[in-house]
Amino acid sequence: MAAQVTSVPGQPTTGARVEPILETRSVSRRFGGLVAVDQVSIVIPRGSISSVIGPNGAGKTTLFNMIAGIYRPSAGEIRFDGDVLSRASDMGRARYRRPDQIMEAGIARTFQNIRLFANMTALENVQVGMHSRMKAGAVGAMLRTAAVRREEADSRIRAIELLDYVGLGRHAESTAKNMSYGDQRRLEIARALASEPRLLLLDEPTAGMNPQETAGMTRFFDQMRQDLNLTVLLIEHDMKVVMGISDHVSVLDHGQKIAEGTPDEVRANEQVIEAYLGKDAEQTAAALASRQQQVDDGATEVTNS
Ligand SMILES: Nc1ncnc2c1ncn2[C@@H]1O[C@H](COP(=O)(O)OP(=O)(O)O)[C@@H](O)[C@H]1O
Ligand SMILES: [Mg+2]
Secondary structure, X not given: OOOOOOOOOOXXXXXXXXXXXXXXXXXXXXXXXXXXXXXXXXXXEOOXXXXXXXXXXXXXXXXXXHHOOOOOOOXXXXXXXXXXXXXXXXXXXXEEOOHHHHHHXXXXXXXXXXXXXXXXXXXXXXXXXXXXHOOOHHHHHHHOOHHHHHHHHHHHHHHHHHHHHOOOXXXXXXXXXXXXXXXXXXXXXXXXXXXXXXXXXXXXXXXXXXXXXXHHHHHHHHHHHHHHOOEEEEEEOOHHHHHOOOOEEEEEEOOEEEEEEOXXXXXXXXXXXXXXXXXXXXXXXXXXXXXXXXXXXXXXXXXXX
């Protein structure tokens, strides 16, 4: 039989047909009796800025944690670049890659609640992110062979370049915990980029930022996509943040995907409006017109992880 180029399930039929970089197929995750993510299928076009939005508790972070390998799906399958990252037994032979293997495969992420090494410098935090790309190994590191020293020097140069790139060049020697909140968010991105990802997952990256910082940050996502040949997948509960920059938006509510499409399609979707604000359409219009950033409770914490 001749090779056949088939359409990708879930791929929008309009617009350019691009092979998806990430795909979840009927992915679920249960915690005891709670179905945090319920048979969610999403397709992330390569090179896109895509978003997963939904009210607090919708299951967004749980979905990210499954993609990153922190949680195993209770059902369904996750594919990245044509490979199976995770597969629950309902989809065939179960398979679960570890978080470090998933990072190695080219997925990096930031956390809803910033996780940096609080007492380390910005530079050191980025160098930690490079770890998966270093080759000399533990024995070499102990003996501090010439190869190790060269690798360390290279990693330092590369880390400084990355700090420059995210706008933190002056802060290389600053201790993470002493940096401003917005700078810590940027540092997390630099650390994620250090693993040279092809897909960057950002969990509420602008939470706690003021409107100016948010605008600057969202422009930066597009810049990264272009400069670094990245696909960016954002999680946001505030839909205004993602509307201007997303090519594709998926909406979760109570664990289920209730809508997807372009920002305009999603914005006009009745179920989405209800999920966010109940049935009062006027209230909805007003709320969408004005920014309603909720500051995430844990957003200012810096933990030693
Ligand atoms: N480790 C866990 N154990 C138990 N319940 C969890 C766990 N993680 C998330 N949940 C629950 O799953 C639901 C979805 O949470 P989450 O994915 O964090 O939502 P979102 O990121 O959309 O705000 C919530 O009801 C939350 O309490
Ligand atoms: Mg979350």
